[in-house]
Amino acid sequence: MNLKSNNFLSLLVPIAAIFASLHLINPNPQFLTNFNYLNFTTLSPSSLYLGRDHHHRPHKKHPDSGSDGSICDDFPPGIPPPNTNTTSYLCVDRKGCCNFTTVQQAVNAVPDFSLKRNIIWINSGFYYEKVTVPKTKPNITFQGQSYTSTAIAWNDTAKSANGTFYSGSVQVFASNFIAKNISFMNLAPIPTPGAEGAQAVAMRISGDQAEFRGCGFFGAQDTLHDDKGRHYFKDCYIQGSIDFIFGNARSLYENCQLVSIANPVPPGQKNINGAVTAHGRVSMDENTGYVFLNSTIGGNGRIWLGRAWRPYSRVIFAFSIMSDIIAPEGWNDFNDPTRDQTIFYGEYNCSGPGANVNMRVPYVQRLNDTQAFPFLNTSFIDGDQWLET
Numbered sequence: 514m515n516l517k518s519n520n521f522l523s524l525l526v527p528i529a530a531i532f533a534s535l536h537l538i539n540p541n542p543q544f545l546t547n548f549n550y551l552n553f554t555t556l557s558p559s560s561l562y563l564g565r566d567h568h569h570r571p572h573k574k575h576p577d578s579g580s581d582g583s584i585c586d587d588f589p590p591g592i593p594p595p596n597t598n599t600t601s602y603l604c605v606d607r608k609g610c611c612n613f614t615t616v617q618q619a620v621n622a623v624p625d626f627s628l629k630r631n632i633i634w635i636n637s638g639f640y641y642e643k644v645t646v647p648k649t650k651p652n653i654t655f656q657g658q659s660y661t662s663t664a665i666a667w668n669d670t671a672k673s674a675n676g677t678f679y680s681g682s683v684q685v686f687a688s689n690f691i692a693k694n695i696s697f698m699n700l701a702p703i704p705t706p707g708a709e710g711a712q713a714v715a716m717r718i719s720g721d722q723a724e725f726r727g728c729g730f731f732g733a734q735d736t737l738h739d740d741k742g743r744h745y746f747k748d749c750y751i752q753g754s755i756d757f758i759f760g761n762a763r764s765l766y767e768n769c770q771l772v773s774i775a776n777p778v779p780p781g782q783k784n785i786n787g788a789v790t791a792h793g794r795v796s797m798d799e800n801t802g803y804v805f806l807n808s809t810i811g812g813n814g815r816i817w818l819g820r821a822w823r824p825y826s827r828v829i830f831a832f833s834i835m836s837d838i839i840a841p842e843g844w845n846d847f848n849d850p851t852r853d854q855t856i857f858y859g860e861y862n863c864s865g866p867g868a869n870v871n872m873r874v875p876y877v878q879r880l881n882d883t884q885a886f887p888f889l890n891t892s893f894i895d896g897d898q899w900l901e902t
C-alpha cells in the first residue's frame with residue numbers, strides 16, 4: 514500500500530518485542546545477544562548468524578563441534594517421522610542436522626499439486642531468507658518449535674521489492690497453507706517520518722483456506738498482508754504500527770495479541786500515528802472482512818482500530834480488550850466522507866479503556882446480538898469446510 518497521509522507522522526520508535534531470550538537452542542553467541550531483546554534498530558540482518566551452508570551436504574558430525582561431540586547431539590530423535598499415505602514430512606535445521614538447511618529448499622522439494630499434507634518441520638533458529646510458497650504447492654504446513662524460538666526473516670521494503678505487495682519475507686500464494694508455532698519477521702528499518710517506500714511486509718497470505726496457530730508476525734508498517742482468501746489466526750502475536758494488518762481477505766482472528774509499536778504519544782497530544790487494520794473490501798458484493806474475537810490491543814502510540822483503505826472496508830471487534838492507545842474516535846474513513854455510508858465497522862462487547870464507544874465516529878456500528886451473530890465463530894470463514902480442528 515502506498516500510504517501518504519498527513520495524519521501519519523509516523524515517528525516510530527522501536528520497542529523490544531517479545532522475542533525475549535529463552536528458548537533458542539544453541540545459537541552462536543552473537544545471534545543470541547541480538548535476539549535476547551529484539552530492538553529493531555539494533556538488530557540488523559548483517560549481524561545475524563545466517564546458519565546456512567549451501568556448499569556442503571548435511572552432516573551429523575560437525576568438524577567444529579569440538580570434544581563435546583556433535584552439534585546435532587540434541588537434535589530430537591524420530592524427526593522427521595516416516596511418511597504415511599496421507600502425510601509427507603520434510604525437515605529443516607539451519608545447522609544441517611537433517612535434510613534441509615533452508616525453508617525454501619524444503620518448499621522446493623514438495624511436489625507440485627500434492628494431494629498429501631506436506632509437513633515441513635523447522636527446528637528452532639533464525640532462518641534469514643525470503644521464502645515463497647508458489648500457487649502450485651498447496652497443502653504445506655510450516656511447523657516451528659514456538660514463535661519465540663523459530664523465525665523466518667528478511668528485510669525487503671516496498672522500495673527494494675518493487676512494491677509493498679512483493680516485500681513479504683514469506684509470501685504464500687498456495688491454498689491450504691498452515692503455520693504453527695513460528696514467527697514471520699521483516700527486519701527492515703522502521704520508517705522514519707515521511708519516508709517513502711519503507712513499507713515492509715513480514716507475511717503475505719494470498720492463498721485460500723490458510724490457518725495460523727501460535728504464530729508471530731513482526732514488523733512496523735504493513736506487517737501482515739492478509740491479502741485474499743479465507744484465513745484463520747488463532748493465538749497469534751501481531752506487531753506493527755501503521756496499517757499493520759491490511760488486505761482484502763475474509764479472516765477470523767481469535768485469542769490474538771495485537772501490539773502497536775507506534776511512537777508513544779504524550780498525554781494531551783491528539784495526533785494519530787498508527788492503525789491496526791486497513792481492510793480493502795471494494796464492493797458490497799464481496800464477503801470479505803476481518804473479525805477479531807477475544808483479542809487484546811496494546812502497546813504504544815495513539816492509533817485507530819481501522820481505516821478505510823477501500824470504500825467497503827469491513828472490520829469487527831468482539832469480546833476484545835483495548836488499551837488506551839485506541840483514539841476515542843476509533844476509526845477513520847481515509848479522509849473520504851463518502852465512505853462513511855459504505856464502511857462496515859462494528860464493535861461488540863469489547864472492554865478496556867480504549868473500548869468506550871461514546872466518542873466514536875458516527876458511522877461505527879454498536880452491534881446488537883443479532884447483528885453480531887454471523888461474526889462470532891469460524892462459520893464466518895466457512896471453517897467447517899476446511900479447518901483442521
Ligand SMILES: *[C@@H]1O[C@H](CO)[C@@H](O)[C@H](O)[C@H]1NC(C)=O
Pocket residue numbers: 526527528529550551552
Ligand atoms: C531495547 O530493549 C530493551 C529490553 O527490553 C529495553 O530496555 C530498551 O528500552 C529497548 N530500547 C529501545 C530503544 O526501545
Ligand SMILES: *[C@@H]1O[C@H](CO)[C@@H](O)[C@H](O)[C@H]1NC(C)=O
Pocket residue numbers: 557558559560668669670673701702
Ligand atoms: C537488508 O540487509 C542487508 C544486510 O544488512 C543489507 O545489505 C540490505 O541493504 C538490506 N536490504 C534492504 C532493502 O534494506
Ligand SMILES: *[C@@H]1O[C@H](CO)[C@@H](O)[C@H](O)[C@H]1NC(C)=O
Pocket residue numbers: 598
Ligand atoms: C497405504 O497405501 C498402501 C498402498 O496403496 C496400502 O496397501 C495401505 O493399506 C495403505 N495404508 C493405510 C494405513 O491406509
Ligand SMILES: *[C@@H]1O[C@H](CO)[C@@H](O)[C@H](O)[C@H]1NC(C)=O
Pocket residue numbers: 603612622
Ligand atoms: C531425508 O533424509 C532421509 C535420511 O536421513 C532420507 O531417507 C530421505 O529421502 C530424505 N528426504 C528428502 C526429501 O531428501
Ligand SMILES: *[C@@H]1O[C@H](CO)[C@@H](O)[C@H](O)[C@H]1NC(C)=O
Pocket residue numbers: 599626627628629630651652688689
Ligand atoms: C490436501 O491433501 C488432502 C489429503 O491429505 C487432499 O484430500 C486434498 O485434496 C489436498 N488439497 C489440495 C488443495 O491439494
Ligand SMILES: *[C@@H]1O[C@H](CO)[C@@H](O)[C@H](O)[C@H]1NC(C)=O
Pocket residue numbers: 675
Ligand atoms: C516493477 O514494477 C513495474 C510496474 O509494475 C514493472 O513495470 C517493472 O518491470 C517491475 N520491475 C521489476 C524489477 O520487477
Ligand SMILES: *[C@@H]1O[C@H](CO)[C@@H](O)[C@H](O)[C@H]1NC(C)=O
Pocket residue numbers: 657658659693694727
Ligand atoms: C505450539 O506451542 C504451544 C506452546 O508452546 C504448545 O502448547 C503447542 O502444543 C504447540 N503446538 C504445535 C502444533 O506445535
Ligand SMILES: *[C@@H]1O[C@H](CO)[C@@H](O)[C@H](O)[C@H]1NC(C)=O
Pocket residue numbers: 768769807
Ligand atoms: C481468550 O483468549 C485467551 C488467550 O488470550 C484464552 O486464554 C481464553 O481461553 C480465551 N477465551 C475464550 C472464551 O476463548
Ligand SMILES: *[C@@H]1O[C@H](CO)[C@@H](O)[C@H](O)[C@H]1NC(C)=O
Pocket residue numbers: 861862882
Ligand atoms: C453483549 O452486550 C450487549 C449489550 O451491549 C448485551 O445485551 C449482551 O448480553 C452481551 N452479550 C454477551 C454474550 O455478553
Ligand SMILES: *[C@@H]1O[C@H](CO)[C@@H](O)[C@H](O)[C@H]1NC(C)=O
Pocket residue numbers: 881882883884
Ligand atoms: C438489532 O439491530 C437491527 C438493525 O438495527 C434491528 O433490526 C434488530 O431488531 C436488532 N435486534 C435486536 C435483538 O435488538
Ligand SMILES: *[C@@H]1O[C@H](CO)[C@@H](O)[C@H](O)[C@H]1NC(C)=O
Pocket residue numbers: 886887888889890891892893
Ligand atoms: C456459529 O455461528 C453460526 C451463525 O453464524 C451458527 O449457526 C452456528 O451454530 C455457530 N457454530 C458454532 C459451532 O457455535
